[in-house]
Amino acid sequence: MQHTGNTVRPIIRIDENSGIPLYGCIAFGLIDRGTNIIQVRPSSSCLLSCIFCSTDAGPKSRWRQVEYIVDLDYLISEIRNLVKYKGGKNIEAHIDTVGDPLTYPHIVELVQKLSEIKGIKVISMQTHGILLTEHLIDELSDSGLSRLNLSIDALDASLAKKLADSRLYNVNYVKEMAEYVAASSNIDLLIAPVWLSPINDSEMPKIISYALAIGAGKRWPPLGIQKYEVHKYGRKPKGVKRLTWYHFYRKLKLWEEKFKVKLKLSPEDFNIIKLPKLPIMFKRFEKVKARTIAPGWLKGQKLAIAKSRVITLVNAGEIPLEHKVTVRLLRVKDNIYIGEAV
Ligand code: SF4
Structure with missing residues (x-):
């Protein structure tokens, strides 16, 4: 175990010798929900403490007691087996995590090794982007990263900092990185804001225009607006209204018409198909x-x-x-x- 400087929580390293399987825990390893998407979770840490974070991540976490990091070779060998199990083709490896995947020290090697696995067609990653640099973007692009889902929740710098609840967060820097991804890499960019009504209502149209202006979404949709949802251990910002799904989709439709862009997304937009799922080992209440x-x-x-x-x-x-x-x-x-x- 080690202590990190930023979270002051012990980090548990999970390798083959640890005896800890990579299936079963939401905070690390692999998640198979019976589609062609395999969720890959190499580390759980995050540097931000977003006020709406559904996983209570970052230095200001109230509920977390440890973080996890998974050995690269262990992760890759398990993914290889899972890809085979699922039929060996059309797989998307989606590196998402309960923190920010860019905290994983071997993120470039991970993408590189994923791209060498026969049957993995798409490699995507979810991030808030503060750890991106032009050099890292070049490396991720050369290693075969297909899509970056980049969360930008406000373009207004002071609101964005407030939402991230971290002095490390600078949306202007993240914008520079977004523009570099869109203009100078082979990585497709998807901007994924969390809509916290009414806190960032007026930011949403600005974010949509921005994503379109910088050339997000060449292979996939340019935007994936997410509705804020309350989670048991997630953070609950003051003043957020509970949007109904009806209201959410009605607003998306209005913005779709205004900006001539698809915002209501479906599994087909990401070529999600059903594939064999690993057997569930236990029954509920067993x-x-x-x-x-x-x-x-x-x-x-x-x-x-x-x-x-x-x-x-x-x-x-x-x-x-x-x-x-x-x-x-x-x-x-x-x-x-x-x-x-x-
Ligand atoms: S929302 Fe994402 S970036 Fe923000 S604290 Fe949570 S895991 Fe970190």
Whole structure:
């Protein structure tokens, strides 16, 4: 374990020898939701502390107790097996994470190695962009990154800083990087703002014009506006209205007409198709024998292992590590397992 300068939380390194599988925990590893998209989560850290963050990331996190980083070779060998399992073609590796993927120290090598796996057709990544540099963009482009989903939530510099809740965030710098991606790389750019009504209502049309002006969206849509949603452990900014989906889509339609751009996106826009899904190893409410192996992502949690899967145990603060426990599964969806010791 190591302490990071920015989050002051221990980092847990996950490699083949750690005995920690890459399936089961939302905070690291691989997520297969039964489509051609494999979510790749090499690190959980983030430098920002956005006031709306659904995963409570960054230095100002209230709930996190550790961060994770996955060994590159371990990650690649597991992805290779999963790609084969899913049919070996038309796969999109989507590096998304519960933080910012650019905190992964081997991000260029990761993209490079993903691009060498037969069957991976698209490599995409989600970021808020503060760690981008022109040099890094060149490297990611040369390594085969197909698309960058870049979150820009406001163009107004002071509002943008407030939303990111970090003095490190400078939207003018992120804009420079966005423009470099669009104009000087082979990476397609998708601008993905989170709409927090009414806080950044007036920013949305500006962001749409900006994305179109800089040439975002050559292969895929230029924009992916996301509706702010409340999450159990996510941050809840004061003053945000709960938009209904009806209101959200009605507004998107108005902007679509005004800017002549597609904003209401569907799985077809990203060529998402159904593919075989890894078997779900447990049933909900089933009791299984497991062994605790590491601290869980959030306070009071532990990671336990059973049947080559990670189960996140809640209310497990008092349970020691390397301890045998009987676990009752509370959540089993998409191979993400939450349970409780009984
Ligand atoms: S929203 Fe993204 S960039 Fe912002 S704190 Fe959360 S993980 Fe980090």
